[in-house]
Amino acid sequence: MHLGSAWYPEQWPESRWPRDLELMRETGFTVARITEFAWSRLEPADGVFTLDWVQRVVDLAAQHGVAIVLGTPSAAPPAWLTFAHPEVLPQHEHGHVQGHGARCHYRAGSPVYQSYSNRIAGEMARRFGRHPNVIGWQIDNEYWRMSRDPETTAQFQGWLRRRYGTLDALNAAWSGAYWSQDYFAWDQIEAPNPGANPGLMLAWQQFCSHLYVEFQHGQIQAIRAHAEARQWICHNFHPNDDFDREAIGAELDLVAWDAYIHRTPRFVPGENAHDCDRIRGLKRKNIWIMETQPGTVNWSRLNLHQPQGQMRTMAWQMVGHGADAVLYWQWRSAPGGQEQYHGSVLGQDGEPRPRQVEIARIGADFAKTSALLDGSTPRNQVAILDRWRDRWVLRHQPHHHAFNCVEHAQSYYAPLQRAGVTVDVLDRHLDLMPYRLVIAPHLHLGDDMIAFALHAFVAMGGHVVLGMRSFFKDDENRLAPERQPGPLAELLGGRVRDHYTVEASLSVAGDLGAGRVRSFAEDLETTSPETQVWLRYDPAATAEAGWLANRPAVLHRRVGSGSITYVGAWLDDALADQLIGRVLALARMEGHLRVPVGVEVCARWQGERRILIVVNHTDAAQVVPLPQPMRDHLGDRVSSDQIELAGYGVAVLTTV
Amino acid sequence: MHLGSAWYPEQWPESRWPRDLELMRETGFTVARITEFAWSRLEPADGVFTLDWVQRVVDLAAQHGVAIVLGTPSAAPPAWLTFAHPEVLPQHEHGHVQGHGARCHYRAGSPVYQSYSNRIAGEMARRFGRHPNVIGWQIDNEYWRMSRDPETTAQFQGWLRRRYGTLDALNAAWSGAYWSQDYFAWDQIEAPNPGANPGLMLAWQQFCSHLYVEFQHGQIQAIRAHAEARQWICHNFHPNDDFDREAIGAELDLVAWDAYIHRTPRFVPGENAHDCDRIRGLKRKNIWIMETQPGTVNWSRLNLHQPQGQMRTMAWQMVGHGADAVLYWQWRSAPGGQEQYHGSVLGQDGEPRPRQVEIARIGADFAKTSALLDGSTPRNQVAILDRWRDRWVLRHQPHHHAFNCVEHAQSYYAPLQRAGVTVDVLDRHLDLMPYRLVIAPHLHLGDDMIAFALHAFVAMGGHVVLGMRSFFKDDENRLAPERQPGPLAELLGGRVRDHYTVEASLSVAGDLGAGRVRSFAEDLETTSPETQVWLRYDPAATAEAGWLANRPAVLHRRVGSGSITYVGAWLDDALADQLIGRVLALARMEGHLRVPVGVEVCARWQGERRILIVVNHTDAAQVVPLPQPMRDHLGDRVSSDQIELAGYGVAVLTTV
Amino acid sequence: MHLGSAWYPEQWPESRWPRDLELMRETGFTVARITEFAWSRLEPADGVFTLDWVQRVVDLAAQHGVAIVLGTPSAAPPAWLTFAHPEVLPQHEHGHVQGHGARCHYRAGSPVYQSYSNRIAGEMARRFGRHPNVIGWQIDNEYWRMSRDPETTAQFQGWLRRRYGTLDALNAAWSGAYWSQDYFAWDQIEAPNPGANPGLMLAWQQFCSHLYVEFQHGQIQAIRAHAEARQWICHNFHPNDDFDREAIGAELDLVAWDAYIHRTPRFVPGENAHDCDRIRGLKRKNIWIMETQPGTVNWSRLNLHQPQGQMRTMAWQMVGHGADAVLYWQWRSAPGGQEQYHGSVLGQDGEPRPRQVEIARIGADFAKTSALLDGSTPRNQVAILDRWRDRWVLRHQPHHHAFNCVEHAQSYYAPLQRAGVTVDVLDRHLDLMPYRLVIAPHLHLGDDMIAFALHAFVAMGGHVVLGMRSFFKDDENRLAPERQPGPLAELLGGRVRDHYTVEASLSVAGDLGAGRVRSFAEDLETTSPETQVWLRYDPAATAEAGWLANRPAVLHRRVGSGSITYVGAWLDDALADQLIGRVLALARMEGHLRVPVGVEVCARWQGERRILIVVNHTDAAQVVPLPQPMRDHLGDRVSSDQIELAGYGVAVLTTV
DSSP, X not given: OEEEEEOOGGGSOGGGHHHHHHHHHHTTOOEEEEOTTOHXXXXXXXXXXXXXXXXXXXXXXXXXXXXXXXXXXXXSXXXXXXXXXXGGSOBOGXXXXXXXXXXXXXXXTOHHHHHHHHXXXXXHHHHHTTOTTEEEEEXXXXXXXOOOOHHHHHHHHHHHHHHHSSHHHHHHHTTTTGGGOOOSSGGGOXXXXXXXXXXXXHHHHHHHHHHHHHHHHHHHHHXXXXXXXXXXXXXXXXXXXXXXXXXXXXXXXXXXXXXXXXXXSSOOHHHHHHHHHHHHHHHTSOEXXXXXXSSOOSSSSBXXXXXXXXXXXXXXXXXXXXXXXXEESOSSOOSSSTTTTSOXXXXXXXXXOTTHHHHHHHHHHHHHHHHHHTTOBOOOSEEEEOOHHHHXXXXXXXXXXXXXXXXXXXXXXXXXXXXXXXXXXXXXXXXXXXXXXXXXXXXXXXXXXXXXXXXXXXXXXXXXXXOTTXXXXXXXXXXXXXXXXXXXXXXXXXXXXXXXXXXXXXXEEETTEEEEEEEEEEEEEEOXXXXXXXXXEOTTOOSGGGGGTTOEEEEEEEETTEEEEEEOEEEOXXXXXXXXXXXXXXXXXXXXXXXXXXXXXXXXXXXXXXXXXXXXXXXXXXXXXXXSOEEETTTTEEESSEEEEOTTOEEEEEEO | OEEEEEOOGGGSOGGGHHHHHHHHXXXXXXXXXXXXXOHXXXXXXXXXXXXXXXHHHHHHHHHTTOEEEEEOOTTSOOHHXXXXXXGGSOBOGGGOBOOSSSSOOSOTTOHHHHHHHHHHHHHXXXXXXXXXXXXXXXXXXXXOOOOOOHHHHXXXXXXXXXXXXXXXXXXXXXXXXXXXXXXXSGGGOOXXXXXXXXHHHHHHHHHHHHHHHHHHHHHHHHHHTTSOTTSEEEEEEOTTOOSOHHHHHTTOSEEEEEEOOOSSSSOOHHHHHHHHHHHHHXXXXXXXXXXXXXXXXXXXXXXXXXXXXXXXXXXXXXXHTTEEEEEESXXXXXXXXXXXXXXXXXXXXXXXXXXXXXXXXXXXXXXXXXXXXXXXXXXXXXXXXXXXXXXXXXXXXXXXXXXXXXXHHHHHHHHHHHTXXXXXXXXXXXXXXXXXXXXXXXXXXXXXXXXXXXXXXXXXXXXXXXXXXXXXXXXXSOBOSSSTTGGXXXXXXXXXXXXXXXXEEEEEEETTEEEEEEEEEEEEEEOSTTOEEXXXXXXXXXXXXXXXXXXXXXXXXXXXXXXXXXXXXXXXXXXXXXXXXHHHHHXXXXXXXXXXXXXXXXXXXXXXXXXXXXXXXXXXOEEEEOSSOEEEXXXXXXXXXXXXXXXXXXXXXXXX | OEEEEEOOGGGSOGGGHHHHHHHHHXXXXXXXXXXXXXXXXXXXXXXXXXXXXXXXXHHHHHHTTOEEEEEOOTXXXXXXXXXXXXXXXXXXXXXXXXXXXXXXXXXXXXXXHHHHHHHHHHHHHHHHTTOTTEEEEEOSSXXXXXXXXXHHHHHHHHHHHHHHSSHHHHHHHTTTTGGGOOOSSGGGOOOOOXXXXXXXXXXXXXXXXXXXXXXXXHHHHHHHTTSOTTSEEEEEEOTTOOSOHHHHHTTOSEEEEEEOOOSSSSOOHHHHHHHHHHXXXXXXXXXXXXXXXXXXXXXXXXXXXXXXXXHHHHHHHHHHTTEEEEEESOSSOOSSSTTTTSXXXXXXXXXXXXXXXXXXHHHHHHHHHHHHHTTOBOOOSEEEEOOHHHHHHHHHSOSBTTXXXXXXXXXXXXXXXXXXXXXXXXXXXXXXXXXXXXXXTTOOBOOHHHHXXXXXXXXXXXXXXXXXXXXXXXXXXXXXXXXXXXXXXXHHTEEEEEEXXXXXXXXXXXXXXXXXXXXXXXXXXXXXXXXXXXXXEOTTOOSGGGGGTTOEEEEEXXXXXXXXXXXXXXXXHHHHHHHHHHHXXXXXXXXXXXXXXXXXXXXXXXXXXEEEEEEEOSSSOEEEEOSSOEEETTTTEEESSEEEEOTTOEEXXXXX
């Protein structure tokens, strides 16, 4: 278990470095990430490498017991490079070039840029690939930029040619007959504009991910040529990027994430938990939180500071979801540059800010529990399928301005959290055998493989829940040729007759109780007498919903010891709790603990030993009933039938 | 009377076509529009024409009793054309080129593009100009794009030179002395930017309309060279375009419109009625609804489906306002392409969606009433003057963020509807002799001809109502040299002293009762003792309106048996009803029926026989009193003194 | 004292001019500004000057007793110039050129444009530099445009080289190590994009101001070569520009301002007063209001007219704050051009609009009081430091979407107004000896000179109030190396521990009473036992503010007979009144009068004689107590112990 931060010694005089390292140790830090933006100081002129100062930093850190993660600096090319080789700069719409002055101003597909990036990565690895205090490498930083320049466009055309073989196949896949959009030559295909053909849009997203896979591959090879095998290689994903992260993660040893409160001014525990689970799902192994915020950021409209205690609960939540390290961004702000107001551990005078006390408490926590947690990992019987590709296409064509995949996914994730049940989140990985329940909130793009996997899973006794809009399209982003859920309709014994947009919300009622649904409403029908209707739309609904009066909204069918459930609407919290409760009961599963509202239970397993991490996300004290006596390793206490958590309190429990 | 849809057989295998046509007949369809986006399949390479499949479609449709309207495909040029001739692509601000991938990516003024468009239109006409199952032609689809490229700019300069003769005349017309905006050479004049000189802006709008007149002329000639005279030629206007539709309509046999619910998520009956009347007014004859929505669209922020019954009431409303055909867009969605989520009659599996039942009911309605309605047409004694040019300039300089010509026009249109009075809407056509009452809600750009026409109309005993801001400017978009209403001030015996913007609303009171006005308030004064003040602003008005305290807001003067009324503000509904009621009484006119709120009465005339179409736009049952016994041709019933309409009910009545 | 307007005789036939001048005299006008947009009529071709018509205008105006201010026409270059020399046009982002058709379409740094501008200015001065009816000159009009073209960029690079000497110095100043932003050559530095490095952003703003200083210098030289010394030279600043106005004002004889209601639809008296004080502070002498609105403008979303009486109160407020002239924009609208709907004195028919009566009343006021007011000027003992540079950087990085310097400055300005205390507003001018109280609401960029000046001021017995965020950064827009208020922390005996963003507001309480603060909250600490805590944050604050519970929010320390106060938050009105009341009491100062809410007292001094201008900004009558009998020179009345003002009433008082 590591605690630490990003550190930029190149921004300060060398005489200051010992003081920084002393303060890090006082804060309980055991790791620092360096150099990922330092290219202009690592290679101040083409081919001139100045790595001695890095050597001194790494050595000095070793003396202070602070391990180092080295970042390759390709996210911030120096001005000498981009001015000598302007062809490496990305282009946006209308040929607008992104120039020097910020970051990520490069094209991942540029052979020239790849050559420079690989060379600096290789030079660093040659120097530090055997340094005992370097524990790992980070490639680049938060892949982000897509470019629409001519060279990238030509690469896209080549990629399409390899994928489709013939233009006839591409035109068929993208419905070229529509609006005379047929292509007659490969070089007529350009990067999509907003509102482009959905087939083109999806292919472009996949191609851009492919570019980063290749870009990353070059740097990995350059490092591996020199680095000892014990030094792992990772990338830290942007909080909210647009790539096929599973493809990018494939060649990495470790997946890291930058966990900021990035959608709302205040922390939403369920969203962060779900995000961590998605990142962990990329490789189905533990992750690093390579950046997180020390209280606040600077880039929001409203940059609120977290309440006292929440930096700690957030850190422990992430550990509960599989993080083996938490690093704050950043140690101390540069005097200049775009992020002067971003949160930091030290103040502008180089001395600790008040928040450092709370961070140091996390350091003490980690020191106390490292032995217990080392090697432990989450292990779950529930999987959520939530793929980047579905989110891409639903964002591209939401059909309702208020539809949002993040919130919709929460309508399934949050009831599980409230039930004390922990989950894995899978993207394209489809080995479902470890699970007893699989939920797909919005599996918009169906294909035969996923249909087969879910069919087989149910046949083996598994339980499947499909959310609205599932199997609406195929994997080319085309309308599926059957009504939903297409290849699973027969298994379900039912299907979707039609779908309607809901302005505010609609009443529903049935076996799950009465409540409201929003955003969309699908009109379902049963085709088998075995299929049960769990919810129906109100007969006296709003004007538009006359079409839905008394129609089924949720279908369920038992199949042997398994089952399949189709949810045709976005359920409110109470209905979602009922639905999840029912399928958990069918799957004979229950939560780790019965937690009150606002308290979350996470689990890591050390072989067969279960370690529960209980986090109170509220500012009030909470009591959690325990099924048996347990030891709290943070509080050094044993509780028999319940444990009390202070506001923003945390407990790390094992059975006595 | 035709019912039908757009159909894209080129998107589907030929083996599917018979099933589509069978389902069309089951839905009561008698017409389909085809080929308007099929260029890439009609001419897959330059000069290579593949029209055999169209022949098979037209023949097969004939076998099923479905007549065909052929669209020329120029709204969607194929990629081979635009890549071989990139000069045909339009340019937006900053030289940004609109490329392949959507539609309307062409310049109407391009001679190259005109040549290609005319050639394909001619080829189609050569093949189908005598086909008995082809009843008409649609040129292009929804003219939309304006281009600011150098060639179009040069054409604009030439058009200006022909219009103004000398730069001195142009500089005088556009107030060149203002901000040193004088031009010293024709080639210094460029397409307007947002916030441009109002004279330039107006000229540009007129020039762009002229480009489409010429573009359309080429295709009409190409078709007429081969087509039998019985095949009419139309264009289907965009729901909300920006051109001089009267100029474009002049050479067409038939004007068609694409009636979508395009401003708000829910249907506003008065707006659609007004829109249909405006379209009918272009040629003063019946129209086609070439596209309308089967329940929902895909391009709104919130794509609501219409309530059950409203597709039918909307169709009947449009028939009531002069439509002889209603076609849905579209029959079945293409698997790919930008409009996958748009409403359609069939579902993605090719079988009818639930809404098809309601559409089939309209088909049955039309079958039942076709004989009655054939050859009938609206005929009215009230005209509304509502010109594109006034809307252009008021949108360009609204002077109040909440001023909106559509809503303002409704403040005159809706009271007439509530009174059961039907109207013609005229643009530049000024033969007012058929009318007894003429209303100009916002005749901002006055000119001598229109002043003369209104003066003569009043002198002949007609009644005129002018709304606020009338005669503020001249036809060059210059301030008129007199206070409003300029040349009609003497006839009115009054004029506008000044005008004020109103934030929320102001109180008024007088002969018309008490109420509120909004948006703008003009300070009127009488100059003749015969002129009556019908409304005055409240003496205790808001701060700004101190200027308006007790000032006249509405003036009225009897002139022989005619009258002129000037309305200096935007009246609320009750005041507007009073005003319209008064002028109707003066003109000795009354409504076709006394309709309750939410019920609309329309009238078509078969010679001297009047056919009333009564539409209940509400979901509740309504009772309409009848002045004499009438037969309802839809319900096959005769009613003596009243008729009951179910929610969303329709009746087609004639006197027994 | 002058009253007048902008007048554009070039837009009208010469035969109309006498009538305009007669109407001006009837309105009480004594001055008109002409020619500032007339270049196309002053020089209709390159080197061809047509100034005879100006001669006739100036002579005719002299006959009518209307003095003339001549504007150089460089804000609106004619088309022949920009088409012959397109390199004078400005470029925006992505190389987008601003072309002909509006105004300010020139680059201040263009030598070609400077040459043309200087030549026309010189020609005008040669002709009118000795004309007795020309009293002054206006250079250009509302400097506004910044350009990012290559030539300007090269000038920027040269300016940086002169400023920093070496790239090492520049990289150090701008934190080049951050994100590898180091520059390796001067020509790598480009104009900033949104979100650029703060050091670059600040330097660019300063450079752009420098360009206008140089541009203006050329025209001043050209005029001075011919003009008599009695003819002053001014520039009229845009209501809301982005330049270093103090630098631009340095070479001018007179500073003028264009006082429009430009931020909100309705007049905010405190903002206009503060704006006038800031403009007067540029040269610490009386100003001209070169443009103000006759009731309304045309360029707002909602163009409300001022209530009756407010044109007069606004004019008198500006006189009270040091204006010696008030000119309306404009006399009469051009028939065409972009501002047809802007307020004017005459209507479109050339006859007075109703508002002219109120303006004529101001003319009568000025005639009555000119002798009294001539040579008088404001003189104050309170100074507010409010620098453009602080506003630039706080707008660039507000850190809270609702933070706004204008409103924040009002939280100090308004309590002074309510207390009847008048102020000077200073930018970089730091001669504080005339003052007893100095307030810096947001002195974000500290430097040694300002710290020294404030230190010395306190040592001499002065009282200083610093608002939140003061001394956060240095004059390179870098984080200061000490916690706030840096060099004044020792004097204060306290400092800022940390700062927090506040979503809505927080409770505070203490010696100043109880109330609320908003936007930001700084956590203060005392380091000296002499330092008093005047306010503390509530112990039971919101979640984020747990960090602030019971922490000091306002510190105060007496230093000899002086004091320093640090305010760590944005106080509500009542707290601000308490704070200002306390420091006024310490400074032994009181207001000119005790004014009721909505009434403002201003003061001008004629030697030791004080003239009070009392303005009722409300529409209700108000009573103002008088400390001694005074004469109202407008009302021709003497009042003993109180004076009554009608709604929107004004009094000009001197002690009897």
